[in-house]
Amino acid sequence: MLFNSPRNIAVINASIITVVSLIAIIVISVLEIPYSLITWLSFLIVVFLTALITINGSINKFINEKIRVIYKTIGKLQPRNDKKPNDNSDVLDIVNQVVLRWSEEKKKEIEELKQMATYRREFLGNVSHELKTPVFNIQGYVHTLLEGGLKDDSINIKFLKKSVKSVNRMIALVEDLEEITKLESANLKLNMEVFNLYELTKEVIDFMERKAIEHNTTIAINTSLSKIIKVKADKKRIRQVLINLIDNAIKYGNLEDARIKISIYNFHDNYLIEVQDNGIGIPEENIIRVFERFYRTEQSRSRDKGGTGLGLAIVKHIIEAHRQTISVRSNLGEGTTFSFTLDMA
Ligand SMILES: Nc1ncnc2c1ncn2[C@@H]1O[C@H](COP(=O)(O)OP(=O)(O)O)[C@@H](O)[C@H]1O
Numbered sequence: 001m002l003f004n005s006p007r008n009i010a011v012i013n014a015s016i017i018t019v020v021s022l023i024a025i026i027v028i029s030v031l032e033i034p035y036s037l038i039t040w041l042s043f044l045i046v047v048f049l050t051a052l053i054t055i056n057g058s059i060n061k062f063i064n065e066k067i068r069v070i071y072k073t074i075g076k077l078q079p080r081n082d083k084k085p086n087d088n089s090d091v092l093d094i095v096n097q098v099v100l101r102w103s104e105e106k107k108k109e110i111e112e113l114k115q116m117a118t119y120r121r122e123f124l125g126n127v128s129h130e131l132k133t134p135v136f137n138i139q140g141y142v143h144t145l146l147e148g149g150l151k152d153d154s155i156n157i158k159f160l161k162k163s164v165k166s167v168n169r170m171i172a173l174v175e176d177l178e179e180i181t182k183l184e185s186a187n188l189k190l191n192m193e194v195f196n197l198y199e200l201t202k203e204v205i206d207f208m209e210r211k212a213i214e215h216n217t218t219i220a221i222n223t224s225l226s227k228i229i230k231v232k233a234d235k236k237r238i239r240q241v242l243i244n245l246i247d248n249a250i251k252y253g254n255l256e257d258a259r260i261k262i263s264i265y266n267f268h269d270n271y272l273i274e275v276q277d278n279g280i281g282i283p284e285e286n287i288i289r290v291f292e293r294f295y296r297t298e299q300s301r302s303r304d305k306g307g308t309g310l311g312l313a314i315v316k317h318i319i320e321a322h323r324q325t326i327s328v329r330s331n332l333g334e335g336t337t338f339s340f341t342l343d344m345a
């Protein structure tokens with residue numbers, strides 16, 4: 001308490017030195033010690049030692065008390081070399097370093113929190129924007145039907161069909177959102193198993209066949225492949241990856257002679273899977289953004305395929321959860337190739 005401010009310390013030290021000097025003077029006069037050089041030197045030495053001890057002691061106490069408070073405040077943070085602030089010569093240096101590092105870490109944390117907040121705001125904005133279109137469409141159709149359209153055979157079935165389309169679009173969006181949320185939750189568990197990738201690919205091609213035919217698209221699997229390609233991965237999720245990539249290849253495919261080719265290569269200790277189309281392609285400046293949530297290029301928007309823009313974000317999440325990579329190369333107007341890797345079993 002006594003040493004809680006520089007002013008107190010100065011007052012206490014000055015008082016002690018004055019009192020000691022006074023006692024020395026009194027002793028000299030009472031004992032009638034002659035005023036010789038030795039007397040004066042002894043007097044100065046006594047004053048000097050008193051000043052040294054009291055000033056040194058009180059400053060150390062002051063610094064240590066203050067620093068203990070700073071240490072407590074900052075918490076677990078200690079200097080990296082674990083020096084304790086007892087060597088008084090660099091104690092302020094150490095504290096300075098700790099505080100600097102601490103402030104830098106806090107700054108980074110705040111930056112991250114701000115980014116998260118922005119991300120959440122944008123995400124909510126995107127979701128409501130995407131939901132708005134189908135909801136308003138359905139509202140329009142239902143109102144028209146209620147206000148007499150129901151009896152008008154030229155529109156009643158047509159509007160109901162359009163409503164169903166909008167409902168389906170909303171369902172797709174909600175399902176994708178659910179999937180993204182699941183994939184982004186920290187405790188995502190992959191269901192790893194060994195399976196034949198060749199067979200899975202065949203199965204997905206069969207599953208997509210109807211949509212491919214509707215779009216006059218042929219899907220071929222590279223025939224030079226062995227029919228047994230054992231991989232270790234989450235089969236259900238890889239299935240989803242293949243469906244999303246093939247779905248895109250169909251949607252954004254060539255309008256005349258659309259061809260999709262799926263190839264699987266040996267790639268170091270992995271397999272490299274490629275889904276290649278000869279479709280509209282992706283402009284070079286947009287290519288790094290296609291994996292972003294809700295991102296769609298102008299070209300794909302104008303095709304009005306009713307996508308959610310979440311497909312590739314989901315694909316990337318799944319591949320990265322497997323600790324594998326996915327990449328894309330594309331030439332505008334010529335076609336696009338997505339390639340990802342998977343572990344050999
Ligand atoms: N094979 C492809 N050819 C051309 N563009 C593609 C292809 N795949 C994806 N894209 C572009 O990337 C965007 C994001 O894809 P995705 O996340 O699957 O969304 P969606 O399929 O809902 O449009 C698409 O809107 C499109 O612009």
Ligand SMILES: [Mg+2]
Nearest residue numbers: 248307311312
């Ligand atoms: Mg898609």
